[in-house]
Amino acid sequence: MKRTLAILLTLTMLTVTACGGGSSSPAETTAAAGAESAKTQSAEAENAETQSAEAENAETKANETENAETAAAQSITYPVTVTDQIGREVTIEKEPETLVSGYYISTSLLIALGLKDRLTGIETKAGSRNIYHLSAPEIIGLPSVGTAKEFDLEGCAALEPDLIVLPAKLKDVIPSLEELGLTVIAVNPEDKALLEEAVTLLGTATNTMDRAASLLAFHDEQLEPLTAALSGTDQPTVCLTGNSSFLSVAGPAMYQNSLIEQAAGVNAASDITEDYWADISYEQLLAWNPDYIILAADAEYSVDSVLQDENLRGCKAVDNGNVYQFPNAIEAWDSPVPSSILGSMWLASVLHGDTYPEDNWKQAAADYYETFYSFTPDLDNLYTDAE
């Protein structure tokens, strides 16, 4: 879809240029391009630098992940220099005693690393995160430093934390915070590999590599038996629908696609090229005719609204009542969180209940939350009441 949009944009530009009716001559264009070139070159250089730093970073992190278990036995010696997920080298002088996190995934990771007591400020709307209520209710009342849209620079600076963890989206506020003498690392856990990087990064920065390593190991420990149990089973087609509407679906380029594949399903939206939620029509959904429709954990609409939509009559998933929602009472397992393997396991039990009973994921979920979040989850009530 991006390609289509790019073509459209080019067409629009061509139209506008054509309508300019030769108001800018090629010479002018060249001159203008020349004037811009210095800027462009420096931007390109910067970009190339970032890219090479990122590549280097990815390599380093891959090594770090491989060596995670070795690192488990080692503790970090400060000062330590880490490369964060937007390619910046950051030196942390001493083990951070106070932390601020401006993003719920990093906050959740810090809790999992056993650092909830060191948090002094977190993102806004913390009260809406069930995982905080269950594992660290005391952090909900902490001062808020804003969201990725509206960051509270002064509020964050006033807390004077030893380390600030921000999402990559907030990279523009980092220079201002550093000018104030604060240490900031940016995380960008947008997919599984980046999430693993983020776990290692936070583990290194906060001297919690042992917990970070076991957090990373949890995923692989669960994946192997899951894959083994599902090998050779029939693969039903699954349409994974988004938060805002069931006419918004996850294509193969999205993180959610891996959940479907790990659960031995086939993504019905396989011809979607978009790497974000793609909007489709009723007709498209009927044409795909998936065996299952699975709603995102945070869907604004209910399973019933899909089952009762008369425009979906004739769709196998709806006719057979195979419409389910990812559990949401603890956290959204369909988003890139360390527990997302539980999402694949839950989905496997939905798609292949006979060969993969739900006890599998329930046991794993109980172990996971008891180990990393210090609470016993209520796995009989998987859904919060609709708002």
Add this chain to the structure above:
Amino acid sequence: MKMYPNTKAAKFFPALALLAAAGLLSLLVGKYPLSLAKLLAGDEMQTQVFLTLRLPRSLMAVLGGFALGAAGYVFQTVFCNPLAAPDMIGVSSGASAGAAFAILFLSGSPLAVTASSFLGGLLAVGIALGLASAVRGQYFSGRGTYSAGNGTIVLAGIAVHSLAQTILMILKLTADPERQLASIEYWIMGSLSAITLRQIPFYCAVCVAGLTGIFLLHRQIVLLSVEESEARMLGVPVGKMRLLVLFLATLTVASVISVTGVISFIGLLAPHIARLLTRDNRLPALALSGLMGGFLLTLADILARSAASAELPVSIFTSLLGAPFLLYLILNGKGDRNHDG
């Protein structure tokens, strides 16, 4: 100004034929593989898809485009302003705020969003026109026969438009960025992808009623564009007529965009294309505005549903198709005008 009935007919029927062809093509294009043979054989699924999804969507594109084009003609004529568009007095921003409100606080179901945006659009324009007529009342009592004209309505409209935009901004800020904000943004971009049979009968009826009113009042609409004193001499109650005509145009626009979301450019482009083709600003231009609007939206929707694997916002194509066509007519029309003149 002379009438050239034959020339008008020569432009009118091809436009009608174009719209009919686009409407027919629109019935044939879509993601579900419909086949005429299966439809005629009475295949239940094929019939269901055709009647509840494909046909309503095509109908809404034809009718919605027609209504936006005709309403655009009304706004440009009444305000004597070639840049006037239905949003000038707040209908789109009111409808957007209404839709956002439903997404946030009502069930967010398509029916609730449509109803709320329809009411939002009408409310915004109702306030704007109400304010303008209140001002006129004061002018009447203060200065005898002076009547506040387009300026007051536009000013009131701008105030209401800004207010509705502010409400929309506040609603967006309140929205959950991962769920509701995307819905609001996508609604504002406009799309015909989620239209179903159940959603549209009421709005189509309102739209047709509004359009009927506009066509019945076509003479008065043209008279509103001449000097106010002249219009009075010709027996047009200018103030009341202006409010009535704007209300009717708003009603048609609100009934369309509450179902489709905001669709840009058609209200602006279609009347210009029509006037360039007819060299006239009367009934033929009104009719042709509607036909061109319908043609543009239908074609844009065909592309929106077929250009990519996912649905694209229809407004991308309305301007992409309409703007070059308009420019072609402007550039190509210079010689003609001299010749005619």
